[in-house]
Amino acid sequence: xxxxxxxxxxxxxxxxxxxxxxxxxxxxxxxxxxxxxxxxxxxxxxxxxxxxxxxxxxxxxxxxxxxxxxxxxxxxxxxxxxxxxxxxxxxxxxxxxxxxxxxxxxxxxxxxxxxxxxxxxxxxxxxxxxxxxxxxxxxxxxxxxxxxxxxxxxxxxxxxxxxxxxxxxxxxxxxxxxxxxxxxxxxxxxxxxxxxxxxxxxxxxxxxxxxxxxxxxxxxxx
Amino acid sequence: xxxxxxxxxxxxxxxxxxxxxxxxxxxxxxxxxxxxxxxxxxxxxxxxxxxxxxxxxxxxxxxxxxxxxxxxxxxxxxxxxxxxxxxxxxxxxxxxxxxxxxxxxxxxxxxxxxxxxxxxxxxxxxxxxxxxxxxxxxxxxxxxxxxxxxxxxxxxxxxxxxxxxxxxxxxxxxxxxxxxxxxxxxxxxxxxxxxxxxxxxxxxxxxxxxxxxxxxxxxxxxxxxxxxxxxxxxxxxxxxxxxxxxxxxxxxxxxxxxxxxxxxxxxxxxxxxxxxxxxxxxxxxxxxxxxxxxxxxxxxxxxxxxxxxxxxxxxxxxx
Numbered sequence: 001x002x003x004x005x006x007x008x009x010x011x012x013x014x015x016x017x018x019x020x021x022x023x024x025x026x027x028x029x030x031x032x033x034x035x036x037x038x039x040x041x042x043x044x045x046x047x048x049x050x051x052x053x054x055x056x057x058x059x060x061x062x063x064x065x066x067x068x069x070x071x072x073x074x075x076x077x078x079x080x081x082x083x084x085x086x087x088x089x090x091x092x093x094x095x096x097x098x099x100x101x102x103x104x105x106x107x108x109x110x111x112x113x114x115x116x117x118x119x120x121x122x123x124x125x126x127x128x129x130x131x132x133x134x135x136x137x138x139x140x141x142x143x144x145x146x147x148x149x150x151x152x153x154x155x156x157x158x159x160x161x162x163x164x165x166x167x168x169x170x171x172x173x174x175x176x177x178x179x180x181x182x183x184x185x186x187x188x189x190x191x192x193x194x195x196x197x198x199x200x201x202x203x204x205x206x207x208x209x210x211x212x213x214x215x216x217x218x219x220x221x222x
Numbered sequence: 223x224x225x226x227x228x229x230x231x232x233x234x235x236x237x238x239x240x241x242x243x244x245x246x247x248x249x250x251x252x253x254x255x256x257x258x259x260x261x262x263x264x265x266x267x268x269x270x271x272x273x274x275x276x277x278x279x280x281x282x283x284x285x286x287x288x289x290x291x292x293x294x295x296x297x298x299x300x301x302x303x304x305x306x307x308x309x310x311x312x313x314x315x316x317x318x319x320x321x322x323x324x325x326x327x328x329x330x331x332x333x334x335x336x337x338x339x340x341x342x343x344x345x346x347x348x349x350x351x352x353x354x355x356x357x358x359x360x361x362x363x364x365x366x367x368x369x370x371x372x373x374x375x376x377x378x379x380x381x382x383x384x385x386x387x388x389x390x391x392x393x394x395x396x397x398x399x400x401x402x403x404x405x406x407x408x409x410x411x412x413x414x415x416x417x418x419x420x421x422x423x424x425x426x427x428x429x430x431x432x433x434x435x436x437x438x439x440x441x442x443x444x445x446x447x448x449x450x451x452x453x454x455x456x457x458x459x460x461x462x463x464x465x466x467x468x469x470x471x472x473x474x475x476x477x478x479x480x481x482x483x484x485x486x487x488x489x490x491x492x493x494x495x496x497x498x499x500x501x502x503x504x505x506x507x508x509x510x511x512x513x514x515x516x517x518x519x520x521x522x523x524x525x526x527x528x529x530x531x532x533x534x535x536x537x538x539x540x541x
Contacts, residue, residue, distance in 0.1 A: 005262075006262075008264070010264075057267055057270070057271075058262075058267065059264045059267055060262060060263050060264040060267060061262055062262045071262070071267075072259065072262075072270075073349060074274075074346060074349065074351060075274070076346065077349050
């Protein structure tokens, strides 16, 4: 269960220039829910994602995940929380272009220091699930956008996180690849993962497996 | 006024320390007065960010200041070559009225800064940061001591007159000296050695009894008794001279810089003993600190004891 209570987030651009990204937001997301956060650019969708992922702290209010107040976690504990609970899918994939598919997927496992057999087993499993196993040793920069997206999804899932966060996941994909991404989402949903997607892509509107669509406008839930 | 590369280095570092310490002090006062971890207000989140900045500043100042103590002694020792009459750092300390006070405040700060670093380390290991208020409160006190040290250091080095003759350690550390140091020579050797080894045995006893408070207190007493024992008794065996009691000369090359090792062992052993008593860390962490303390203090006592034993074996007499 994810709870955002009276969240306000203000970005200090300069001493006299402050941007209120979120204002008094209250939101509860149940375990296994798939939520789509909709809204124009700058509405505050990505800020909500970064707060849930403990990438940033609110200016006031609370972010509670599974009863733990993650908005109060010191940085070193926030990193552990992210490592154990969150899988990220970014708009631009954020892969390391000079590493192979397998090496990119391995990255989230490195801090856990698993033995090579265990790590390999996990990597093979996610590569198969997201249909990228045939590119295992290919360097990521040589892959197509759709393939890079699948590597990013595989990397987000290799730790088996409870929460998947996707920020504009289809922004760099054509329609066919976007449809394929929706199939992957459906599969992730069937695994009972809590999924939060921030998007302004109309493709996500009215999908049968989406539990809720939440409209954000000027930092407020509409 | 005396300017050597070492003194200039100390001045530049002190200026940097003072600048950043003032920033950390302002933040520490705010944190100490307003910290409430349970609060989710804007001001508390701001304080949490500021606490990270302040703690980082303090950590780096103290982490540099602690080993810099050895550099300070090294500087004094080097300065002794240019001061008429000085044979070692003792002469430089005595060259101005501020030297002794600076030395005392430096020793206090050494333990205080190292204690702060351990408190900070224990604090960031816990999700709920249990020592935040305590560590910033401690820094407020430490700030004044740090500033006092920096000012005294500046005043002391500025007041040294190279043309003025200073006393040598032989006259400063003797029973005939007119200063308060001569009082420690009133203690007779058997009593002093009983106190020294007795104190060490108490440390071991409290270690096995797992009484952390008494263990810490015995370590505090051990610092004082050790320093007196070095001056009155052990020093004479290091120098192999019954009249030479200086606690600085054995920092020099002639004695293979053994003083640095002895003082580092004494500081390390007693420091870990003190924090084992006064920081509420986990049982595992406390046991580790106690073990380090016992190990360092044991090496210290053995090393120090070897000097009279070897002297006796070589010469067949005690000094």
